[in-house]
Amino acid sequence: MAISVRFPDGSWRDVPSELRQVDAMTNGVQSRFHHVPVNCDPQWRYLRIAALWYARPRHGNLAILTPAVDDWWHGIAAMADVTPASDKETHSPRAA
Secondary structure (H helix, E strand, O other): OEEEEEOOOOOEEEEEEEEEEOOHHHHOOOOOEEEEEOOOOOOEEEEEEOOEEEEEEOOOOOOOOOOOOOOHHHHOHHHOOOOOHHHHHHOOHHHO
């Protein structure tokens, strides 16, 4: 689903949205769900003012998160990409 968002240049654009549940006790709203823009654009963030959504530029830089450790399966010998030389000699069909 898409929802219309107003951008700083005055244009309206449809952006992807999702349905989120509304807590009727705290908001006093009759509907149980409302559309919220998916906050996945690295350039824009979306703010709700009254009943309209507005796009605002994001500030700062994005950081790519990388794991500090190797993948978990690298420690398991059976899942290694390269078979150690000692295993090749013992499991060789010609050795029998």
